[in-house]
Amino acid sequence: MSSVTTKLSNTAAIALSEVQALVADMRKALGSMKSLAFEYERDGKSDKAHTSVHNLEEMVLEMVASYEHCTALTQAIKAVPEVYQPSDQPTDFKTLIEAEVNKIKEASSASGQNHPLFRQFRESVWNVHHAGQPMPGEEQEDIVMTSTQMSILNVTCPLTGKPVIELVDPVRCVDCRHIYEKGPVMHYIRSKKPPQCPIAGCPRVLQIGKFICDPLLRIEIDELRSSEPAVPNATNIEDFTDLLDEDDE
Ligand SMILES: [Zn+2]
Numbered sequence: 001m002s003s004v005t006t007k008l009s010n011t012a013a014i015a016l017s018e019v020q021a022l023v024a025d026m027r028k029a030l031g032s033m034k035s036l037a038f039e040y041e042r043d044g045k046s047d048k049a050h051t052s053v054h055n056l057e058e059m060v061l062e063m064v065a066s067y068e069h070c071t072a073l074t075q076a077i078k079a080v081p082e083v084y085q086p087s088d089q090p091t092d093f094k095t096l097i098e099a100e101v102n103k104i105k106e107a108s109s110a111s112g113q114n115h116p117l118f119r120q121f122r123e124s125v126w127n128v129h130h131a132g133q134p135m136p137g138e139e140q141e142d143i144v145m146t147s148t149q150m151s152i153l154n155v156t157c158p159l160t161g162k163p164v165i166e167l168v169d170p171v172r173c174v175d176c177r178h179i180y181e182k183g184p185v186m187h188y189i190r191s192k193k194p195p196q197c198p199i200a201g202c203p204r205v206l207q208i209g210k211f212i213c214d215p216l217l218r219i220e221i222d223e224l225r226s227s228e229p230a231v232p233n234a235t236n237i238e239d240f241t242d243l244l245d246e247d248d249e
Helices: 003-043 047-083 093-107 116-130 147-151 182-191 215-227 231-248
Strands: 170-173 179-181
Touching: 003 047, 003 116, 003 215, 047 093, 047 116, 170 182, 170 215, 179 182
Parallel strands: none
Antiparallel strands: 170 179
């Protein structure tokens, strides 16, 4: 790696952590908007409550667009040091980054109304009164993965068997995106030769410096935790949904 590329990678790493923090904040805000809309929908039948839900939906759609842009930006920042070509002319990094952002956005199939986060919002509101029924426009059996399912690739640490939602010090491999408890995976890398990723079918060889707890990881784990019904109350949750349905009629 040339020294220019190294400098570029270091600068990119700093920019990346800033954009990632922003993405994490947006994700949190989207979560709050979803809970708010859920409460409006559950409590109110008035026009005012209906308007509030509708306004929130429009805000969420806008925020999802910004979210998409920022996540594309994080990927673009990572890609730029790799596509950068040293030359005599000054490099126009803005254009370089914009080109990468556009490439990433074009490759993405989930955008705007189809974005998993927007869909999650609509689904949460819809389920208040229509749990178990398909959302309008989704009667065909399209399998749409939620964003959490997309980003949390393994729900238990392959080394300790502990559920990801119970990890004390969760880290994610930047290459294969698998999640582990930090201590055991560091020990595994030091003692196993070669330290192949222990997830069945994963071809990656693990490296010490490639594990981070990125800002999104904790949020995604929180989302996963809140999406799983607590075991002792699992049956109560069913009853609760039935009550809501009867209310509607
Ligand atoms: Zn892996």
